[in-house]
Each structure stands twice: as structure tokens, then as C-alpha cells.
Amino acid sequence: MRGGGVGGNNANCVFYAKSYHPIQAGSIDGTDILPHDNAIYRALLCSSAGLYDPFGDPKVKDNGGDPYCTLFVGHLSQFTNQETLHKAMSKYGRVKNLRLIRHIVTGASRGYAFVEYETEREMRRAYEDAHHSIIEGCEVIVDYNRQQLMPGWIPRRLGGGLGGKKESGQLRFGGRERPFRAPLYEPSSLVFS
Structure with missing residues (x-):
């Protein structure tokens, strides 16, 4: 894995969890086991x-970008188009590639995109400054492209992901918006009789 992540020597240091685990992403403190x-x-x-391989995903290959220079932008308006998003994200650096995700049948925006910058420095600037900015009346979230950087990542379309709510309405944890919290109890201090 390439170095140069924010605040350390590798990309994992920028994440709130070192690797992705579907069950722990639903746990406030990362301790759930079922x-x-x-x-x-x-x-x-x-x-x-082993049904999902982010490096073998044709949708990722089509993007062809550097994951260390790419950001995920979510909570976009359904009316946001590529030109509007490009203009908004260009404030933070030179946009090399932008991919607004659309529904395969209807062509409507899915409300998220991947934005690749020319350099990691520009990507980090956008990560810090574009988060919670307003694009076409919607407050967007900006996060790293975890798909190729976080071991074990499962995308939202397959039941994984971070942020938002699960089907039951319970919140997901482990990401920028809702990082894991310290355990509510120390597992080693439990005494079973």
C-alpha cells in the first residue's frame, strides 16, 4: 500500500477503522459479533x-483513477449534473476525472459521485474543505474512496458501506460522520458466573 495518507505513513491511518467488517459497521463501538x-x-x-473484489469490479476499472487522489461525494441532489459538480469541486483543486453514479435503467442520479484530483494534496484539501458544503441546495458529505483502500470493503449496494441507516433504521458506524466510540464496557472485565 502506498504511503502519503493524511497524518501518517499509509492510507489506513486516515480511516476510523483499520479494516472493514460488515457486523462491526453496525455497532456503535465495533464489538458486535452477530x-x-x-x-x-x-x-x-x-x-x-469472497463474492466481491474491488479490484476486479468492472465499474471501478471504468473509472481508472488513482484511489489515493479520489474522493467519494454523497448526498447530492438528484438534479445535480456533472458540469455543476465539476464546477463545485474545482474550487479545491484540478479535477482530473469525475464520475456521477447513475441508475442503470432510468439514468437518474443515484446521489453520489467519485471525484479524482490531479494530486493527493488537492484531494486532501477537498476532503477537509468540501465536507458539509452546499451543492444545489444539498449539504454534501465527502469521504475517501474506501473501495480500493480499505481491506474487506463491501459497497452499500451489497449491504455494506458506512454512514446512513440500515434497513432496520439502525445507524451505521466506523466512518467520518459516525466514528466508532469507545466500548461501553471493557470486554475483559466481564465476569460470567
Whole structure:
């Protein structure tokens, strides 16, 4: 893995969790051991069966970008187009590539995009300054492109991901918006009788 992540020697130092685990992403402190949501169960099956490979995903190959210079931008308006997003994200650096994700059948925006910058420095600037900015009346979130940087990553479309809510309405944790919290209890201090 290439160095140069924010605040350290490798990209994992910028994440709130060192690797992705579907069950822990639903846990406030990362200690849950059983799936308690259908989406988490699907992500766990996908993960344990090795059904998802971010490096073999043709959708990722089409992007062809450097994951160390790419950001995820979410909570976009359905009316945001590539030109508007390009203009908004160009404030933070030179945009090399931009991919607004669209529904495969209808062509409507899915509300998120991947933006690749020319350099890591520009990407870090956008990461810090564009987060919670307003684009076409919507407050967007900006995060790293975890798909190729975080070991074990399962995308939201397969029941994984971070942020938002699961099918049951329970919040997800482990990301920028909702980092893991310290355990509510020390597992080693439990005494079973």
C-alpha cells in the first residue's frame, strides 16, 4: 500500500477503522459479533464467500483513477449534473476525472459521485474543505474512496458501506460522520458466573 495518507505513513491511518467488517459497521463501538440486520447479513455472506473484489469490479476499472487522489461525494441532489459538480469541486483543486453514479435503467442520479484530483494534496484539501458544503441546495458529505483502500470493503449496494441507516433504521458506524466510540464496557472485565 502506498504511503502519503493524511497524518501518517499509509492510507489506513486516515480511516476510523483499520479494516472493514460488515457486523462491526453496525455497532456503535465495533464489538458486535452477530448480524442483526438483513443488509449486514447480505454483506457478511458476500464477504465470507469472497463474492466481491474491488479490484476486479468492472465499474471501478471504468473509472481508472488513482484511489489515493479520489474522493467519494454523497448526498447530492438528484438534479445535480456533472458540469455543476465539476464546477463545485474545482474550487479545491484540478479535477482530473469525475464520475456521477447513475441508475442503470432510468439514468437518474443515484446521489453520489467519485471525484479524482490531479494530486493527493488537492484531494486532501477537498476532503477537509468540501465536507458539509452546499451543492444545489444539498449539504454534501465527502469521504475517501474506501473501495480500493480499505481491506474487506463491501459497497452499500451489497449491504455494506458506512454512514446512513440500515434497513432496520439502525445507524451505521466506523466512518467520518459516525466514528466508532469507545466500548461501553471493557470486554475483559466481564465476569460470567
